[in-house]
Amino acid sequence: MRYLFWLWLVPLSLFWGWFGLSYYDMNFGLTMFSRELHDLVFRIYGTLLHIDPATIPWLFFKACIFDTVLIFGIVAYRKRRAIRNWWTSRKAGQEPKTGEAPHEAAPVQLPAE
Numbered sequence: 001m002r003y004l005f006w007l008w009l010v011p012l013s014l015f016w017g018w019f020g021l022s023y024y025d026m027n028f029g030l031t032m033f034s035r036e037l038h039d040l041v042f043r044i045y046g047t048l049l050h051i052d053p054a055t056i057p058w059l060f061f062k063a064c065i066f067d068t069v070l071i072f073g074i075v076a077y078r079k080r081r082a083i084r085n086w087w088t089s090r091k092a093g094q095e096p097k098t099g100e101a102p103h104e105a106a107p108v109q110l111p112a113e
Contacts, residue, residue: 001075008071012064019057 021027022038031037039053046053076083 001078004071004074008067015060 018033019038021033022035025033025035025038027033027035042053042056045056049056051059
């Protein structure tokens with residue numbers, strides 16, 4: 001599950017990081033983050049898909065939301081027993097069982113001033 005999370009998070013972070021920097025033309029001297037390249041990339045995608053380039057970021061955003069719901073749905077399905085146990089213990093007003101007794105905290109000693 002850890003790999004699934006990273007394979008979902010890294011591409012989204014890279015794309016939205018590039019999108020935000022290039023949209024506001026914060027290029028740091030790199031052509032990759034320039035507004036001209038941003039417009040060119042979306043113009044090419046718009047031409048290939050035969051749609052208006054201004055609608056592509058919104059479509060991509062909706063696809064990211066769908067993917068996020070799908071990923072978390074898969075994770076919830078795989079952990080459904082633990083979620084069900086947590087939910088029933090919460091409804092009963094008990095703390096969920098973690099398998100070990102809570103430890104008493106040692107008194108905190110503050111340094112002398």
